Amino acid sequence: MNRTGYTIGAGLEYRVTENISIQTEYSYTDLGSNSVGYAAGGGGIPAGTAIDEEVKFHAVKTGVNFRF
Secondary structure, eight states, X not given: OOOOXXXXXXXXXXXXXXXXXXXXXXXXXXXXXXXXXXXXXXXXXXXTEEEEEEEEEEEEEEEEEEOO
């Protein structure tokens, strides 16, 4: 299943020395919501069950950059 959504974020990079820097980045992703229905049941899910799902998440990344 493909999803359409958006991501927004920001980041910082700090130069420690001439050749080394550290960075951090934050992003928020929202891929919307969906209702999944199970008409036939199966896998322990009763027939006629609908599951509402929302796909949203936060991510924080850090890193070290080496320049040669």
